Amino acid sequence: MMKIVEAANFSTRRDVETGTKTQRAAVLEILQAVKNEGDAAVLRFTEQFDRITLDGMRVTEEEFRQALDEIDSEVRDAIREAAANIRDYHSRQMRQSWMTTQESGTMLGQLIRPLQRVGLYVPGGTAAYPSSVLMNAIPAQVAGVEEIAVVTPPGKDGAVNPGVLVAAYELGVKEVYKVGGAQAIAALTYGTETIKPVDKIVGPGNIYVALAKREVFGLVDIDMVAGPSEIVVLADSSANPAYVAADLLSQAEHDAMASAVLVTTCRELAQAVQQEVEQQLAVLPRKEIAEASIREHGAICVVDSVEQGLDVVNRLAPEHLEVMLEDPMAHIGKIKNAGAIFLGPYSSEPVGDYFAGPNHVLPTNGTARFSSPLNVDDFLKKSSLISYSRQDLLAHGAKIIALARQEGLEAHARAIQVRLDNEQK
Amino acid sequence: MMKIVEAANFSTRRDVETGTKTQRAAVLEILQAVKNEGDAAVLRFTEQFDRITLDGMRVTEEEFRQALDEIDSEVRDAIREAAANIRDYHSRQMRQSWMTTQESGTMLGQLIRPLQRVGLYVPGGTAAYPSSVLMNAIPAQVAGVEEIAVVTPPGKDGAVNPGVLVAAYELGVKEVYKVGGAQAIAALTYGTETIKPVDKIVGPGNIYVALAKREVFGLVDIDMVAGPSEIVVLADSSANPAYVAADLLSQAEHDAMASAVLVTTCRELAQAVQQEVEQQLAVLPRKEIAEASIREHGAICVVDSVEQGLDVVNRLAPEHLEVMLEDPMAHIGKIKNAGAIFLGPYSSEPVGDYFAGPNHVLPTNGTARFSSPLNVDDFLKKSSLISYSRQDLLAHGAKIIALARQEGLEAHARAIQVRLDNEQK
Numbered sequence: 002m003m004k005i006v007e008a009a010n011f012s013t014r015r016d017v018e019t020g021t022k023t024q025r026a027a028v029l030e031i032l033q034a035v036k037n038e039g040d041a042a043v044l045r046f047t048e049q050f051d052r053i054t055l056d057g058m059r060v061t062e063e064e065f066r067q068a069l070d071e072i073d074s075e076v077r078d079a080i081r082e083a084a085a086n087i088r089d090y091h092s093r094q095m096r097q098s099w100m101t102t103q104e105s106g107t108m109l110g111q112l113i114r115p116l117q118r119v120g121l122y123v124p125g126g127t128a129a130y131p132s133s134v135l136m137n138a139i140p141a142q143v144a145g146v147e148e149i150a151v152v153t154p155p156g157k158d159g160a161v162n163p164g165v166l167v168a169a170y171e172l173g174v175k176e177v178y179k180v181g182g183a184q185a186i187a188a189l190t191y192g193t194e195t196i197k198p199v200d201k202i203v204g205p206g207n208i209y210v211a212l213a214k215r216e217v218f219g220l221v222d223i224d225m226v227a228g229p230s231e232i233v234v235l236a237d238s239s240a241n242p243a244y245v246a247a248d249l250l251s252q253a254e255h256d257a258m259a260s261a262v263l264v265t266t267c268r269e270l271a272q273a274v275q276q277e278v279e280q281q282l283a284v285l286p287r288k289e290i291a292e293a294s295i296r297e298h299g300a301i302c303v304v305d306s307v308e309q310g311l312d313v314v315n316r317l318a319p320e321h322l323e324v325m326l327e328d329p330m331a332h333i334g335k336i337k338n339a340g341a342i343f344l345g346p347y348s349s350e351p352v353g354d355y356f357a358g359p360n361h362v363l364p365t366n367g368t369a370r371f372s373s374p375l376n377v378d379d380f381l382k383k384s385s386l387i388s389y390s391r392q393d394l395l396a397h398g399a400k401i402i403a404l405a406r407q408e409g410l411e412a413h414a415r416a417i418q419v420r421l422d423n424e425q426k
Numbered sequence: 427m428m429k430i431v432e433a434a435n436f437s438t439r440r441d442v443e444t445g446t447k448t449q450r451a452a453v454l455e456i457l458q459a460v461k462n463e464g465d466a467a468v469l470r471f472t473e474q475f476d477r478i479t480l481d482g483m484r485v486t487e488e489e490f491r492q493a494l495d496e497i498d499s500e501v502r503d504a505i506r507e508a509a510a511n512i513r514d515y516h517s518r519q520m521r522q523s524w525m526t527t528q529e530s531g532t533m534l535g536q537l538i539r540p541l542q543r544v545g546l547y548v549p550g551g552t553a554a555y556p557s558s559v560l561m562n563a564i565p566a567q568v569a570g571v572e573e574i575a576v577v578t579p580p581g582k583d584g585a586v587n588p589g590v591l592v593a594a595y596e597l598g599v600k601e602v603y604k605v606g607g608a609q610a611i612a613a614l615t616y617g618t619e620t621i622k623p624v625d626k627i628v629g630p631g632n633i634y635v636a637l638a639k640r641e642v643f644g645l646v647d648i649d650m651v652a653g654p655s656e657i658v659v660l661a662d663s664s665a666n667p668a669y670v671a672a673d674l675l676s677q678a679e680h681d682a683m684a685s686a687v688l689v690t691t692c693r694e695l696a697q698a699v700q701q702e703v704e705q706q707l708a709v710l711p712r713k714e715i716a717e718a719s720i721r722e723h724g725a726i727c728v729v730d731s732v733e734q735g736l737d738v739v740n741r742l743a744p745e746h747l748e749v750m751l752e753d754p755m756a757h758i759g760k761i762k763n764a765g766a767i768f769l770g771p772y773s774s775e776p777v778g779d780y781f782a783g784p785n786h787v788l789p790t791n792g793t794a795r796f797s798s799p800l801n802v803d804d805f806l807k808k809s810s811l812i813s814y815s816r817q818d819l820l821a822h823g824a825k826i827i828a829l830a831r832q833e834g835l836e837a838h839a840r841a842i843q844v845r846l847d848n849e850q851k
Contacts, residue, residue: 073828073832076828076829076832078825079825079826082825083825083829090534093524093526093536096521107782108769109782109784111518111519111801112767116795116796117762117795131829131832131833164832164833200795200796201796219650221796222793222797225644241848243848244841244848247837247840247841247844250837250841251837251838251840251841253837254835254836254838255835281837281840285836285837285840286834286836287834287835287837291837329813330813333537333811337539339809340809340810341809341810341812342537342809342810342812343812343813343814344533344812344813345813345814347814347815347816348813349819349841349842349845351826351830351838351839351841352812352814352819354830355826355829355830355838356825356826356829357812357814358534359536359810359811359812360810363810368644368647369809370541370542370625371541371625371646371647372807373807373808374808374810376536378803382795382796382798383798383799383801384764384766384767384794384798385765385766385767385778385784385785385799387766387777387778387782388754388768388769388770388773389768389772389777390772391771391772394774394777397781400781401776401777401780401781403501404501404504404505404508404780404781405776407498407501408556408557409552409711409712410679410680410712411679411712412675412678412679412706412716413676413679413775413776413779414776415675415676415710416669416673416676416774416775416776417776417777419668419669419672420669420672420771423669
């Protein structure tokens with residue numbers, strides 16, 4: 002049964018996962034070995050951890066064809082349509098370089114351009130999700146990234162999940178390697194004979210992948226290291242308890258560490274949802290996972306008012322927030338912290354996970370206070386542009402010199418002075 | 427004398443600074459103590475490291491007034507004018523939330539909103555730069571951040587650099603604490619009785635500050651951990667060797683680890699710059715620092731063509747790039763990686779460091795491949811907005827179910843199915 006908690010002290014915040022000493026040491030060793038030995042080390046770790054001796058790392062055209070044959074045509078169509086929606090939504094985020102021109106002749110601007118090459122980690126086994134490929138690769142493509150390399154651990158038969166291959170194929174991403182774990186992160190960072198190094202690595206992974214990403218951050222860029230998934234449903238008496246319960250469970254089935262929380266002004270709804278969760282849970286295939294999540298990290302918080310509920314929401318800064326209030330639009334302006342906001346009874350979380358268009362890679366564990374859903378900006382970089390005119394240098398040089406001298410940086414002052422002296426000769 | 431190097435193998439890339447074991451352990455201890463003990467620990471570490479017993483941590487109005495009295499009026503005017511230029515440039519980066527409305531009734535959007543509270547670290551001693559206050563605080567203000575807290579280590583007399591206080595005052599930033607080092611980062615992360623916790627920490631610092639920021643990343647956001655400063659000048663025979671030399675030295679005087687590099691198609695220019703550097707260096711107040719930088723990390727790279735020079739530039743991905751070619755504008759499109767690009771003879775780096783408007787917080791050590799100058803986006807966060815219509819859920823529900831089932835996530839499928847069943851009853 003989901004526990005009922007007090008609003009005042011309720012928190013879902015967990016410590017940031019930094020692994021054990023043994024795990025950290027193992028990751029450092031793998032990174033170093035791949036840096037020094039390249040492919041040989043990658044193949045050795047693949048034998049050791051994935052228990053497979055690979056002929057070649059790169060997925061062949063033949064393997065793509067097999068995956069296309071294997072996949073259900075309804076699923077393939079749905080992947081295509083989802084991809085189009087995701088592309089449309091992300092295209093609206095695209096920005097242009099800009100420039101200002103001043104009468105003095107000075108021009109200032111900002112160049113906004115794509116990263117050149119990006120690596121995408123896709124987990125293996127039961128967590129190999131085609132939707133992850135779409136959500137991570139499409140924003141990069143919209144940004145204009147020319148090269149996207151996918152890495153994913155091979156199964157014991159040496160194969161990659163066909164859904165993952167079909168999703169990559171539909172996007173025109175043909176560079177897929179059967180490499181996973183910290184060795185894949187190392188290969189993408191340092192490069193090997195087979196895998197060219199990238200500028201940024203995105204995508205979820207297990208603790209070894211997360212630790213490796215943290216370690217190489219600075220040599221390459223990384224996305225946020227994701228924590229367990231969360232949902233908060235903010236509901237009043239207008240909400241359908243069966244919808245609320247189903248949405249809470251869709252989060253809970255991800256991971257025993259996931260947290261599903263109902264915040265409601267309505268005690269009757271709280272009780273009805275409690276019962277619905279029990280009933281729906283009993284017949285779920287991933288019952289054990291969902292049950293562990295609901296027992297350990299699930300909670301119902303009954304509040305006195307929508308305002309109090311919004312305070313709880315803003316404090317939790319949830320990854321997913323569903324607003325099932327009578328007039329959800331009226332409250333948007335009061336929601337300060339949330340990764341994705343789902344409004345009204347039909348905006349069930351899976352609509353956003355798979356299909357509507359917004360990204361499903363979202364800030365977890367309270368980081369919606371300061372970070373954002375994966376978006377096109379994550380694959381763009383900016384350069385400042387300064388073309389200063391002679392007129393402006395003569396007009397403002399003395400001020401620049403004054404500022405430099407105040408900071409004790411005389412060579413800065415002289416770089417301006419040498420020009421003033423020469424131009425005014 | 428600046429050494430002449432071969433284009434092919436030349437690199438300025440340094441290892442990412444991760445500190446010694448002792449430094450890392452010291453930082454962890456400081457973070458833990460401040461987390462547990464709050465102000466008491468902050469004051470204890472301030473006594474230990476800054477050798478001062480503080481009466482109060484927060485800078486008083488009286489201290490602001492003293493700083494305003496102390497500062498040269500020409501410098502104060504220059505700070506004001508620089509602030510206005512920086513504000514103007516950054517205001518052009520501001521973005522709006524957006525929404526799409528579809529005939530089906532579905533609405534999708536992206537809320538773009540400021541972080542609520544930001545901490546700004548300003549180094550003490552000779553590295554206490556008013557310009558750092560402007561460059562870090564103004565983008566946050568333009569983004570709409572309501573609370574900015576400045577932390578900076580007190581001098582042995584318990585005072586803060588007056589230029590820093592005047593810069594903060596001119597921006598209306600009144601919350602300044604005389605706290606530095608890892609203890610300041612801890613206070614901003616966890617909060618103490620005196621210092622409220624923040625959502626993001628920006629600003630440069632020494633190795634302890636950098637390690638502490640790396641450690642708390644995830645609990646709060648941080649800016650990039652900066653490496654040593656770099657400049658690359660790409661020049662042809664049209665360049666004035668005295669200008670080039672002065673600009674190289676303005677970078678070199680920052681830090682013995684800084685690197686100043688000339689890439690040129692013109693052997694005569696290379697020799698002339700070599701001589702100019704020696705002459706100008708001899709009479710610099712920060713001669714020792716600049717000389718160490720020039721000897722160890724300075725280099726001149728003579729290339730066969732502008733194209734080859736651009737290859738070197740793109741490989742180095744410099745923090746600052748000056749383009750002193752005959753027609754600098756013609757080459758912008760070929761510059762792939764650079765933090766700030768200075769075009770033509772009058773765009774001396776200090777123009778950008780202090781005054782023109784673009785930010786001087788730039789990606790160092792080759793990270794311009796994937797990261798950007800500090801900008802307004804760094805203080806904004808996004809939330810996705812999904813208001814899905816009944817019509818769309820009925821039309822597309824089956825596809826969402828197919829995608830969820832392909833991934834083995836049955837509770838996701840059922841969250842949609844429960845709605846289809848109920849709405850079609």
